[in-house]
Amino acid sequence: MEKIIIEIEKDGTIKGFADEVPNFISVKEIERKRVSRIVPKNLPLRIAFVIIRSLVSDNSKIANWTRNWKCNWIVVIGKKQYGPFKNRTKAIEFEKEIIRKTWR
Numbered sequence: 001m002e003k004i005i006i007e008i009e010k011d012g013t014i015k016g017f018a019d020e021v022p023n024f025i026s027v028k029e030i031e032r033k034r035v036s037r038i039v040p041k042n043l044p045l046r047i048a049f050v051i052i053r054s055l056v057s058d059n060s061k062i063a064n065w066t067r068n069w070k071c072n073w074i075v076v077i078g079k080k081q082y083g084p085f086k087n088r089t090k091a092i093e094f095e096k097e098i099i100r101k102t103w104r
Helices: 043-055 061-067 088-103
Strands: 037-040 073-077 080-085
Touching (some): 037 043, 037 088, 043 061, 080 088
16 A cells, blocks of 8 residues: 655644545635646656647646657756656556655
């Protein structure tokens, strides 16, 4: 079973990844903030990825197709790039690990 980590601040603010916040937590107001990007390392693929993803919703079949491209991926946080990673799943695991360290 995958470990889920959420942080609850003294003011009641919950920090976590959208795909990990449990459904049983009732939240009145959600502020989503993108702090990183996971994109293909190959520049032409990256350009195609960014263009396609800007045109479709995150829940679309096309967005899901782009997430499964067989290529090397990089994690971009601020001006720093990490990777390459052989698959997007490994990039996401790394991304979450890095971001959680900034919460502390």
